[in-house]
Amino acid sequence: MKQYDLVIFDWDGTLMDSVSKIVVCMQQTSRQLSIDVPSEQAVRDIIGLSMNKALSVLFPDADETIRDRMVDVYREQYLTLNQTPSPLFSGAEQLLIDLKAREHQLAVATGKARAGLDRVLSATGLGHHFVASRCADEAKSKPHPEMLQQLLAQLDVPAHRAVMIGDSIHDMNMAKRAGVDGIGVSYGAHSRDKLASSSPIAIVDRPQQLFEVIVNQ
Missing domain, CATH: 1.10.150 (DNA polymerase; domain 1)
Known part of the structure; x- marks a missing residue:
């Protein structure tokens, strides 16, 4: 279960x-x-x-x-x-595939505007993995919990049955304010120490570790 x-x-x-x-x-x-x-x-x-x-x-x-x-x-x-590359992290797509195989619903809550998220979802081919998403021009900015509150309401999921995964303290604080568990990733914007200040349930160092943390909670 x-x-x-x-x-x-x-x-x-x-x-x-x-x-x-x-x-x-x-x-x-x-x-x-x-x-x-x-x-x-x-x-x-x-x-x-x-x-x-x-x-x-x-x-x-x-x-x-x-x-x-x-x-x-x-x-x-x-x-x-600017030509700086911005690829998907290694293991990110397989993580989505594996979570969907276990019948988890997947969503996105991002600081991007809707046009920006739609563009990268199309470019990466990942759009079909997600049942819903919220962007910074559709709700109050992180760390306000509105993005998560809207997603929970749309999908009829109680807060204790959802988890937020992010690389910044803004993600972890948003999760805390929404009553949602947070998992930090240390390979993005903020360090492990900074993420820990918001008391996530776990911090991982690569996408592949997320699957084990999520399924073993």
Whole structure:
């Protein structure tokens, strides 16, 4: 008998190895607009937040006009100009296949906008694995629990029968606020120590370990 009916994944840094690309694109956006360039760690710390919230944290003195311009420049960097690879993590697709074989429902809760998530789901061919998803332009930004609350309501799953998997403290805090178990992955935006500060039920170092943790709870 399985512990979780619903397994919810973050995307960037959890299923897709895109943290480095996000960092480079955000730094290049700053250079292009002659704004102070944030450190790699500063950018890592906002991964998972909605774009508007991320920019407000990274550039608190920037006005709305500048932030709107930054969104446009960042999008051009990410989609067109920057060639940093962002493959799926090794073992990620097989993990989804194995969990579905055990009749877990799978979902996504991401800081990406809907257009961005739809694009990567199509490009990777993973879209058919997921029964539902929520994006940063459809609910309040992580760590607010609204994304998870909406998914639980849509799929009629009680909080104690769901688990959230993510690479950032924002994911773990969102899970805690929603009453959902959290599992951290140490290979994305945040370190094992930082993830541990939110008391996830487990922290793993590679996707292949997630299956064992989920099925043995």
